[in-house]
Amino acid sequence: MEKEQTEISRREFFKSGLTAAGALAVVGTGAFWLNHLTAEGRIRHDFLRPPGAIDEDEFMYGCIKCGLCVQICPVQAIKLAKAGEGLAFGTPYIDPREQACDFSCDALQCVETCPTAVLNFEPFKKAGLFAVELAATQAGNDLQQVNPFEVQKVAMKSIVRMGKAKVDHDTCLAHRGKGFSGISRGLNFKGNYRAPESEDASASPLNEKTFDRDPCNLCVTECPIGETAIIQALSRSGRKLIPRVLDGCTGCGVCVMVCPTKEPSIIIEPY
Amino acid sequence: MISDYLISGKNKTPFKPKSVDQMPHSLSGLSYKEWRDARKKNHKWRNIRWSVLLFMNLLFVASFVLDLSVLEGSLSGSRLIGFYLMDPYNSLQLLAISSTTGYIAMLTMNFWIGFITILLFWFIFGGRGFCSWMCPYHILAEWAEKLHNYLIKKKKIKEHHYNTALRFIFFVGFILLAVLTKNLVFENLNMVGIISKSLIYGPSLLLLWVLAVILFEVFVSKRFWCRYVCPIGTTYSFVGKLSPLSIKFDLDKCGYCLECQKVCLVPHELWFVQRGKATQNVHYAGSDCTRYGLCVDVCPGNALTYAVRGASSLT
Numbered sequence: 147m148e149k150e151q152t153e154i155s156r157r158e159f160f161k162s163g164l165t166a167a168g169a170l171a172v173v174g175t176g177a178f179w180l181n182h183l184t185a186e187g188r189i190r191h192d193f194l195r196p197p198g199a200i201d202e203d204e205f206m207y208g209c210i211k212c213g214l215c216v217q218i219c220p221v222q223a224i225k226l227a228k229a230g231e232g233l234a235f236g237t238p239y240i241d242p243r244e245q246a247c248d249f250s251c252d253a254l255q256c257v258e259t260c261p262t263a264v265l266n267f268e269p270f271k272k273a274g275l276f277a278v279e280l281a282a283t284q285a286g287n288d289l290q291q292v293n294p295f296e297v298q299k300v301a302m303k304s305i306v307r308m309g310k311a312k313v314d315h316d317t318c319l320a321h322r323g324k325g326f327s328g329i330s331r332g333l334n335f336k337g338n339y340r341a342p343e344s345e346d347a348s349a350s351p352l353n354e355k356t357f358d359r360d361p362c363n364l365c366v367t368e369c370p371i372g373e374t375a376i377i378q379a380l381s382r383s384g385r386k387l388i389p390r391v392l393d394g395c396t397g398c399g400v401c402v403m404v405c406p407t408k409e410p411s412i413i414i415e416p417y
Numbered sequence: 418m419i420s421d422y423l424i425s426g427k428n429k430t431p432f433k434p435k436s437v438d439q440m441p442h443s444l445s446g447l448s449y450k451e452w453r454d455a456r457k458k459n460h461k462w463r464n465i466r467w468s469v470l471l472f473m474n475l476l477f478v479a480s481f482v483l484d485l486s487v488l489e490g491s492l493s494g495s496r497l498i499g500f501y502l503m504d505p506y507n508s509l510q511l512l513a514i515s516s517t518t519g520y521i522a523m524l525t526m527n528f529w530i531g532f533i534t535i536l537l538f539w540f541i542f543g544g545r546g547f548c549s550w551m552c553p554y555h556i557l558a559e560w561a562e563k564l565h566n567y568l569i570k571k572k573k574i575k576e577h578h579y580n581t582a583l584r585f586i587f588f589v590g591f592i593l594l595a596v597l598t599k600n601l602v603f604e605n606l607n608m609v610g611i612i613s614k615s616l617i618y619g620p621s622l623l624l625l626w627v628l629a630v631i632l633f634e635v636f637v638s639k640r641f642w643c644r645y646v647c648p649i650g651t652t653y654s655f656v657g658k659l660s661p662l663s664i665k666f667d668l669d670k671c672g673y674c675l676e677c678q679k680v681c682l683v684p685h686e687l688w689f690v691q692r693g694k695a696t697q698n699v700h701y702a703g704s705d706c707t708r709y710g711l712c713v714d715v716c717p718g719n720a721l722t723y724a725v726r727g728a729s730s731l732t
Contacts, residue, residue: 155580158579158580159580159582161579161580162579162580162582162583162586162645163580163583163586165579165583166583166586166587166590167586167590169587170586170587170590170591170594173591173594173602173606174594174597174598174602177594177598177600177602177605178598200523203599204518204520206599206600207510207511207514207515207520207595207599207600207601208511208515208520208523209601210493210494210503210504210507210508210511210601210604211491211493211494211601211604211610211614212490212491212493212494212495213490213491213493213614213617213618214489214490214494214495214496216481216618217480217481217486217489217490218489225618226614226618228621228622229621229622229623234600235605235621235623236604236605236610236614236621259496260525261494261501261503261524261525261527261528261531262494262511262523262524262525262528263523263524263525263528266523267525
């Protein structure tokens with residue numbers, strides 16, 4: 147009797163073991179396939195990773211998909227990828243056309259909040275501290291003249307590299323010698339940002355602002371980084387003022403969000 | 418007392434079954450049937466537990482949607498008033514991959530604090546206590562179980578049992594898969610994560626997978642995911658192996674009615690309630706016990722109680 151029972155439980159164990167092995171094999175094949183897909187790079191090229199994102203290979207396993215970065219973002223630029231959005235399911239991304247990262251949080255809170263450092267805060271911390279030290283030395287150690295928070299903030303956001311903006315010469319209004327007046331994305335657009343001239347610390351809706359520019363230069367004037375990232379320059383022919391992206395561009399995507407053409411005439415190319 | 422704390426007593430020689438005079442119904446002067454049916458509709462601990470479970474999960478949602486910022490993140494990783502908490506199995510997978518690639522050095526202090534805090538917390542509060550007091554899948558599975566039991570009773574379906582050791586295969590298997598594919602594979606199948614994130618960040622297609630598993634539990638095998646698969650539960654059962662907070666069994670008050678095993682998610686942990694099986698006057702439920710307290714609610718003689726091991730009963 148006893149022997150029979152162990153026989154049964156042994157058989158049952160093997161049956162269960164085989165089931166488990168089969169299940170894991172199916173899941174494993176699926177995972178390899180997904181990995182293969184994502185190894186080609188991001189499928190949606192118009193999506194960005196949040197600031198401070200490390201290489202995709204490591205991002206894939208380092209990100210535990212908790213969504214803390216999503217929750218802390220004051221403009222809710224960060225979203226978690228749904229199944230079928232190309233990026234690995236549940237990982238964070240930014241769609242700059244819908245809502246760009248406008249740095250209105252000031253201190254890159256999404257990066258600081260990430261527990262597994264797939265948004266890696268170390269370089270930002272170093273850059274910030276270095277900048278504060280430098281500013282203090284330059285001010286002759288007169289700390290009254292230096293606002294360390296301000297210095298740190300500028301230094302940290304200037305080393306963000308989510309991608310680099312690229313202007314489409316064929317559709318850009320400035321390239322075609324045209325101006326723009328009105329509400330850039332229409333009244334129904336939901337995006338928010340903190341305009342560079344704004345005194346208010348929090349972001350405000352883009353559809354509350356009316357622009358009147360000739361030629362159009364929204365991408366230049368609304369850039370949160372300023373003249374190290376994008377400037378208005380004379381075209382080669384010398385007859386038109388066109389936007390020119392410089393190396394200081396952080397790829398935050400505010401230009402993509404404010405661009406008034408139907409399809410954005412400026413896009414961010416991820417690194 | 419120390420021996421009570423450490424040894425399950427399973428290998429000792431059992432006591433002889435109690436005689437009729439020693440049975441609790443005789444001692445209180447009731448018939449066996451009267452005694453047994455005394456607490457049939459008692460739902461005290463279930464109601465407390467459901468309230469805690471719903472409150473915590475809604476606190477996650479409210480923290481994001483209403484911007485309360487009390488309990489941010491999701492059950493995969495969260496922050497309670499600025500204090501990090503990490504899902505232990507998620508963290509184990511991440512540690513396994515990152516120790517092969519060297520990424521482990523990059524992990525932040527917050528990660529380590531969160532990982533260790535959660536292990537300590539659930540060590541104190543009974544390991545798989547997470548399952549029944551926190552996990553949003555658990556409550557769905559409880560309802561599925563009710564339906565399943567009804568169908569069994571009506572003889573519409575047959576019960577299917579598997580070996581509970583399956584869980585260990587999945588526990589190791591998913592870690593191996595994570596290392597091999599360099600991807601947190603399990604996170605895409607994880608009931609806890611999928612439901613928690615669907616509640617907080619909006620529904621996702623993977624809810625179909627949750628539905629599939631629930632249907633399997635309703636029609637084929639009772640509590641399949643929790644009993645045989647979930648590696649998070651397995652992790653917590655390791656954590657709770659020697660937890661101070663446990664379910665205490667008092668042989669004196671037991672009438673061998675087995676109502677507790679009928680409602681238990683892991684009846685093998687209540688092996689000592691059967692006639693002639695107990696080897697000590699006091700037993701504590703083992704590490705698979707989720708401390709969900711249905712047995713405490715149904716036990717006619719109050720033989721099962723929440724207790725700190727070695728100390729007197731709490732309830």
